[in-house]
Amino acid sequence: MSRTVRFALNGVATALDVADRTTLADALRDGARLTGTHLGCEHGVCGACTVIVDGLAVRACLMLAVQADGADVVTVEGLAPRDGGLGALQQAFHEHHALQCGFCTPGILTTMHALLTEEPEADEARIRDVLSGNLCRCTGYLPIIAAVMAARGAYRREGVE
């Protein structure tokens, strides 16, 4: 069966026609044409597909699009300021060389954005623990941790959206 789901996508009211079996990740990529949300494993292990639903970082491959009806969904595209440029976390990734191929990056940015929005005081141990839900084959993780640590100040100051 197929139906229309309505949700806020990066702050914009959005309606998508989806089949019941369509995952949120496929609806975002193929329906909304926002291909920043990456699909690696499609079974919950790699974290590349992570998006923020009602403030919580979740695997978009482990959620049906129909379950997002009425929700507030933020993807990696929603982390950059509307007027262009990079968000605080993205800027820190840029400065600390926290990506190489970039495949894992959207999932890590959304995860860490959700974490720092809720816990701007997260320490390195907490950041490492949360990062365990995202696989990166390139960086060795250390530059990612450095970038997230460096971005915390911006979340403390302004409660970045």
Add this chain to the structure above:
Amino acid sequence: MKLPPVAYRCPESLDEAIALLAADDEAQILSGGQSLMPMLAFRLAAPSVLVDLRRVPGLDRIAIDAEGTHVGSRVTWRALERSHALAAAQPLLAAALPHIAHYQIRNRGTVGGSLAHADPAAELPAVALTLDATIEVAGPAGPRRIGAQDFFLGAMTTALEPGEIVTALHLPPAPATRRHGFEEFARRRGDFALAGIALSLDVTLPLDVTMARDRAAPRIEGARIAAFGIADVPLRLDAVEAALEGAVADASAVAAAEAACVASVTPDGDPSADAAYRRALLATLLGRALACALENPPAERAA
């Protein structure tokens, strides 16, 4: 892989959910989806319709009173992690939570899903067994309660009848003096464990203070120990429990427990860890969990 074709329903009441399941043998419950969605993606499951419990009222309740702790089946790992009252009332469950999957998965995965999925390496079934929990279910024949020791029948097999829904987990109250230990080993943080231990026990001082000094030493009473990841269901370690009953609560008890574990447990082996390795691992984890319980008297906590 993409999911097989499947329909989706989102009932607004428990009765409606039960009716939807009763109407179709191939219908399957969807809770957090953190185990079922991967099974669909691997095409290990091919239900006709997914019955999502997210709008069924009352299933996301955590309630703690003198009768114990009630955790609704739709309560997420995240909600448990963020409940200070739960950490105080059920420290063993709280100790297990950080080991369950990853941050993003804990945001959606639920208690009822974990119990019903009954993965042999999952933490919650072992905690439920250790704490003598009761699983509350509802189905076409009405509600019933199943003791944890009777609920887990095999790998991914439970005492649930077709069409039955787990509605809650009930944990009896733990006295504030009870001690707990939880240890597991996984190759990577958040992976399912190769082996793990959940235990609870009391340490008591004999009442007769005129007894000889060694006889007056604190002793272990009522140890309950469950191992997971070593068989197709979580297992109570009866022989280890028996070896600990009345034992002086010191390092000698840890050594005795490890010896009893090695002598009595025959774990399943698999390509990731053979039986001999798992047995040694389990004994080590048991020793650590027991030492932790003996060394750390419980902090004063609310009833």
